[in-house]
Amino acid sequence: xxxxxxxxxxxxxxxxxxxxxxxxxxxxxxxxxxxxxxxxxxxxxxxxxxxxxxxxxxxxxxxxxxxxxxxxxxxxxxxxxxxxxxxxxxxxxxxxxxxxxxxxxxxxxxxxxxxxxxxxxxxxxxxxxxxxxx
Amino acid sequence: xxxxxxxxxxxxxxxxxxxxxxxxxxxxxxxxxxxxxxxxxxxxxxxxxxxxxxxxxxxxxxxxxxxxxxxxxxxxxxxxxxxxxxxxxxxxxxxxxxxxxxxxxxxxxxxxxxxxxxxxxxxxxxxxxxxxxxxxxxxxxxxxxxxxxxxxxxxxxxxxxxxxxxxxxxxxxxxxxxxxxxxxxxxxxxxxxxxxxxxxxxxxxxxxxxxxxxxxx
Numbered sequence: 001x002x003x004x005x006x007x008x009x010x011x012x013x014x015x016x017x018x019x020x021x022x023x024x025x026x027x028x029x030x031x032x033x034x035x036x037x038x039x040x041x042x043x044x045x046x047x048x049x050x051x052x053x054x055x056x057x058x059x060x061x062x063x064x065x066x067x068x069x070x071x072x073x074x075x076x077x078x079x080x081x082x083x084x085x086x087x088x089x090x091x092x093x094x095x096x097x098x099x100x101x102x103x104x105x106x107x108x109x110x111x112x113x114x115x116x117x118x119x120x121x122x123x124x125x126x127x128x129x130x131x132x133x134x
Numbered sequence: 135x136x137x138x139x140x141x142x143x144x145x146x147x148x149x150x151x152x153x154x155x156x157x158x159x160x161x162x163x164x165x166x167x168x169x170x171x172x173x174x175x176x177x178x179x180x181x182x183x184x185x186x187x188x189x190x191x192x193x194x195x196x197x198x199x200x201x202x203x204x205x206x207x208x209x210x211x212x213x214x215x216x217x218x219x220x221x222x223x224x225x226x227x228x229x230x231x232x233x234x235x236x237x238x239x240x241x242x243x244x245x246x247x248x249x250x251x252x253x254x255x256x257x258x259x260x261x262x263x264x265x266x267x268x269x270x271x272x273x274x275x276x277x278x279x280x281x282x283x284x285x286x287x288x289x290x291x292x293x294x295x296x297x298x299x300x301x302x303x304x305x306x307x308x309x310x311x312x313x314x315x316x317x318x319x320x321x322x323x324x325x326x327x328x329x330x331x332x333x334x335x336x337x338x339x340x341x342x343x344x345x346x347x348x349x350x351x
Contacts, residue, residue: 016182022176022272022305026175028179116182127184
């Protein structure tokens, strides 16, 4: 599950994602239980990303070393092609690294935030994801 | 002459209407509205100080409509205080005042730029002899007490409210269509409302529940 999805699930639980109306009460209800669930989900997601990324980078390194020794007699263009492909694949995984960084920031702030502040911070982070998608 | 004094029969143009906003319409106003010392509610409690979201859901729409409102002569009052509300009604220059703001129906308060005002203060701000129409784009059923009192104590004033949840983005679009219609063809405000509701009905249900409290002349 992506970090955006995890954050939106939490914000949805608190009522933050409902469109505010001009009359009546605020629909937002900070929920400490949901916040704890969110923390557990984020920690799980972070572990998964670390495992997947570490495995991937090791595999990429192994492929690079193998390619170096096995294909060193080929032309320079061929080497450039192989190297370029590996770099492209590595860049594609940048998103996961960005997500991990985001999780690190959220979890670092977690103990210092009230449930209200947590909603505010996560609401802003969600805007970051929405802006990036545009 | 008697006919034209009845608010529901007055043909209006956007130039004789005032659209006044008690909720923030710019970033500066939003920041002020979120200051806890101001005691204001809408931006702080519903958006938790998230300007980006507030801008996306309401202000950007408002800003895109503002030039065309100015072009058709509609008077737009941003950052309306209770005193502004009083002055607009006392000026005698407006036939229709649209109050676009937040209503706390539990504590019977209406949001103005300078804070939450009790319903009684709002009632007191309406001149005894006001013969126009006040359209509260804010109210919810519990606020009916104010409306009933306006009807009783300001017999020449017509007041309109909607006992449903109003989303600011949706409602600002509704007002936009309504005023463009009035600019195109001068007609009574109520007739314009009916036509606008007819346009919006396939899209959304809330305008269908619009109620009007009026006095009998």
